[in-house]
Amino acid sequence: MARVTLRNISKSYGQLEVIRDLSLDIEDGSFTVFVGPSGCGKSTLLRMIAGLEPITGGDLMIGGTRANDLDPVARGIAMVFQNYALYPHMTVEKNIAFSLKMAGYGRAEIARRVAEAAEVLQIGHLLGRRPANLSGGQRQRVAIGRAIVRDPAVFLFDEPLSNLDAELRVSMRSEIAQLHQRLTNTMIYVTHDQTEAMTMADRIVVLREGRIEQTGTPQELYEDPANAFVAGFIGSPRMNFLPARASGSALELPGGARLGCAGDGLPRELSLGIRPEAARPGREGGGLRLEMEVALVEYLGGTRYLHGHLADGTAMLIEARSAAGIRPGDRLPFTCPLEALRAFAPDGARLRSLSLLPAEPETA
Amino acid sequence: MPVTPPKWIIALVGAIGLLWIVPLIGVALTSLQTPEAIARGWWNLGNADFTLDAWTRVWTEYPIAASLWSSVKLTAIATVLTMLTAPAAAYAFHYLRFPLRRGTLILVINAFVLPQQVVIIPLFQLWRDMGLIGNVAAVIVPYVGLSYAWAVFLVKSFLEDFPKELIEAARIDGCGPVGTFFRIVLPNLVSPISACAILQFLWCWNSLLLPMLFLREDVPLTVMLARIAGQYDPNVNMQSAAAIVTAFVPLCVFILFQKQFAAGNQVSGGGKE
Numbered sequence: 360m361a362r363v364t365l366r367n368i369s370k371s372y373g374q375l376e377v378i379r380d381l382s383l384d385i386e387d388g389s390f391t392v393f394v395g396p397s398g399c400g401k402s403t404l405l406r407m408i409a410g411l412e413p414i415t416g417g418d419l420m421i422g423g424t425r426a427n428d429l430d431p432v433a434r435g436i437a438m439v440f441q442n443y444a445l446y447p448h449m450t451v452e453k454n455i456a457f458s459l460k461m462a463g464y465g466r467a468e469i470a471r472r473v474a475e476a477a478e479v480l481q482i483g484h485l486l487g488r489r490p491a492n493l494s495g496g497q498r499q500r501v502a503i504g505r506a507i508v509r510d511p512a513v514f515l516f517d518e519p520l521s522n523l524d525a526e527l528r529v530s531m532r533s534e535i536a537q538l539h540q541r542l543t544n545t546m547i548y549v550t551h552d553q554t555e556a557m558t559m560a561d562r563i564v565v566l567r568e569g570r571i572e573q574t575g576t577p578q579e580l581y582e583d584p585a586n587a588f589v590a591g592f593i594g595s596p597r598m599n600f601l602p603a604r605a606s607g608s609a610l611e612l613p614g615g616a617r618l619g620c621a622g623d624g625l626p627r628e629l630s631l632g633i634r635p636e637a638a639r640p641g642r643e644g645g646g647l648r649l650e651m652e653v654a655l656v657e658y659l660g661g662t663r664y665l666h667g668h669l670a671d672g673t674a675m676l677i678e679a680r681s682a683a684g685i686r687p688g689d690r691l692p693f694t695c696p697l698e699a700l701r702a703f704a705p706d707g708a709r710l711r712s713l714s715l716l717p718a719e720p721e722t723a
Numbered sequence: 724m725p726v727t728p729p730k731w732i733i734a735l736v737g738a739i740g741l742l743w744i745v746p747l748i749g750v751a752l753t754s755l756q757t758p759e760a761i762a763r764g765w766w767n768l769g770n771a772d773f774t775l776d777a778w779t780r781v782w783t784e785y786p787i788a789a790s791l792w793s794s795v796k797l798t799a800i801a802t803v804l805t806m807l808t809a810p811a812a813a814y815a816f817h818y819l820r821f822p823l824r825r826g827t828l829i830l831v832i833n834a835f836v837l838p839q840q841v842v843i844i845p846l847f848q849l850w851r852d853m854g855l856i857g858n859v860a861a862v863i864v865p866y867v868g869l870s871y872a873w874a875v876f877l878v879k880s881f882l883e884d885f886p887k888e889l890i891e892a893a894r895i896d897g898c899g900p901v902g903t904f905f906r907i908v909l910p911n912l913v914s915p916i917s918a919c920a921i922l923q924f925l926w927c928w929n930s931l932l933l934p935m936l937f938l939r940e941d942v943p944l945t946v947m948l949a950r951i952a953g954q955y956d957p958n959v960n961m962q963s964a965a966a967i968v969t970a971f972v973p974l975c976v977f978i979l980f981q982k983q984f985a986a987g988n989q990v991s992g993g994g995k996e
């Protein structure tokens with residue numbers, strides 16, 4: 360169990376700086392997920408914590424001691440790799456036992472711990488097999504077993520589920536979450552899949568180009584994104600962004616919709632974010648009224664996604680739970696409550712000073 | 724996908740194969756005939772009388788058995804040394820960071836383009852000054868040293884495809900670089916190491932120049948064969964017998980291990996590639 364603190368961490372490969380001056384506090388026993396688009400430096404950051412990649416600048420503290428120059432073992436970490444990285448020439452049992460053997464544990468102790476890990480992960484019947492004779496999900500369990508057997512202070516996962524098929528990914532997701540509840544070690548998990556991040560994390564760290572865009576609980580990030588990047592990245596399907604123009608105390612939106620607005624220092628051009636699930640088909644309900652032309656209906660059983668565009672061509676995707684009978688080509692009015700709208704400046708920063716008001720009654 | 728080739732290809736390849744075998748048959752028949760019969764041509768089997776005379780004579784008049792033992796000894800030592808040290812060197816060059824790594828690697832690999840003949844004279848002078856002429860080390864050192872050029876290269880190029888995560892996983896598991904080499908890398912290098920071993924075995928076994936110059940007694944079969952051939956007697960039949968003895972061992976080695984030689988070269992950490 361340990362708290363992990365990153366202080367002004369940076370990483371360069373030659374001239375290329377991939378992590379810049381990054382500071383982060385990871386609570387003891389938390390499940391923290393690093394999420395971000397491909398190439399943003401998630402793996403690099405994790406590998407620096409693991410001790411696989413030298414740290415260019417800053418301090419890494421694990422459990423209160425500076426760990427920059429410690430070996431992975433001395434850091435008390437264990438890591439699960441994306442490609443499992445099981446030793447192909449060893450049986451499952453030997454794979455799991457390897458780190459204990461390296462640490463010089465006795466035979467009986469090793470056997471006891473391996474059996475315990477196998478029990479937790481339900482891989483007892485696989486212990487005699489070679490990795491080549493396992494399914495993807497079984498391999499991943501073995502890889503996790505190899506990590507938990509050492510009872511490390513910090514678990515590191517680098518996209519451990521991305522090689523599994525969709526169904527297995529969902530079940531492994533909840534298994535890892537349960538494992539965390541059971542073991543209560545600090546876990547750091549890297550993924551580019553926001554759904555994984557949302558469902559598993561206590562805290563999400565959104566990264567972009569080697570910087571932290573925002574940290575917070577899944578709910579905080581979803582409801583109160585710090586900028587358009589986080590708003591667009593968290594939540595599925597993606598948030599819609601509508602161009603809006605501020606003139607005086609009014610906001611003009613595509614298709615002639617208007618809203619009142621108040622706030623100082625507003626830019627002329629801004630964008631309004633609407634989550635697909637916040638929009639309500641129909642004319643009932645107050646707030647923002649818009650109309651879209653439906654181009655595609657995605658039926659998902661309990662719900663459906665309506666793809667289309669607004670009058671000015673802005674792409675729009677809304678979720679409709681109870682709007683049967685809508686077909687491509689239809690013009691569909693919908694509303695969105697004002698408190699569900701998020702405003703962003705052209706550079707992506709959240710416009711917190713802006714407050715939206717219902718449209719002023721038309722003055723004829 | 725196995726496809727049955729057209730018949731004419733089989734016939735053509737068969738014919739070419741037969742052509743290749745003819746000299747072998749010739750050598751075998753020559754070794755079984757008298758010099759007079761050979762003078763008429765080994766293929767004139769009509770009035771040839773077969774005899775094991777050449778085989779017994781070559782065995783008694785020349786120390787073939789000692790040479791065979793000498794060949795086995797030299798080749799085995801050189802092969803084992805290459806099998807052990809070339810992978811270690813390749814591993815160090817590939818995974819460890821040390822000063823002059825690149826420079827040293829280029830130096831080692833460049834021996835590839837260096838013909839053996841170039842090193843022989845300076846090496847001869849060196850061995851003479853060190854009093855090593857006639858010592859097996861005088862041959863084994865260049866055997867192993869010259870093999871590094873291709874052996875290190877071969878194993879290193881295999882390591883290029885070796886999953887980096889396995890090395891990293893071993894590091895996470897608390898295994899040091901030497902332990903990682905012996906416990907993780909070596910067990911997965913069976914096919915390139917066998918390839919090295921086979922090539923090195925064949926090369927050492929067939930090598931003539933180095934042992935001829937650096938050894939006095941205890942010469943290997945190739946040198947003995949050259950000595951037999953150097954006689955002025957009409958002894959083609961004995962030469963043939965000695966040649967068969969010389970060629971027999973590498974042939975067996977190749978046939979026995981050709982599977983490893985052609986084996987697939989993939990190690991996987993278990994992920995979908």
Ligand SMILES: Nc1ncnc2c1ncn2[C@@H]1O[C@H](COP(=O)(O)OP(=O)(O)OP(=O)(O)O)[C@@H](O)[C@H]1O
Pocket residue numbers: 372375377395396397398399400401402403404551
């Ligand atoms: N050894 C290296 N040398 C140079 N640049 C590197 C090296 N490793 C990574 N990078 C660069 O660092 C950046 C971050 O890489 P990283 O692997 O951390 O991305 P990531 O967020 O894990 O992406 P993904 O989701 O695709 O795994 C990338 O731009 C990558 O090109």
Ligand SMILES: [Mg+2]
Pocket residue numbers: 401402403518
């Ligand atoms: Mg990555």
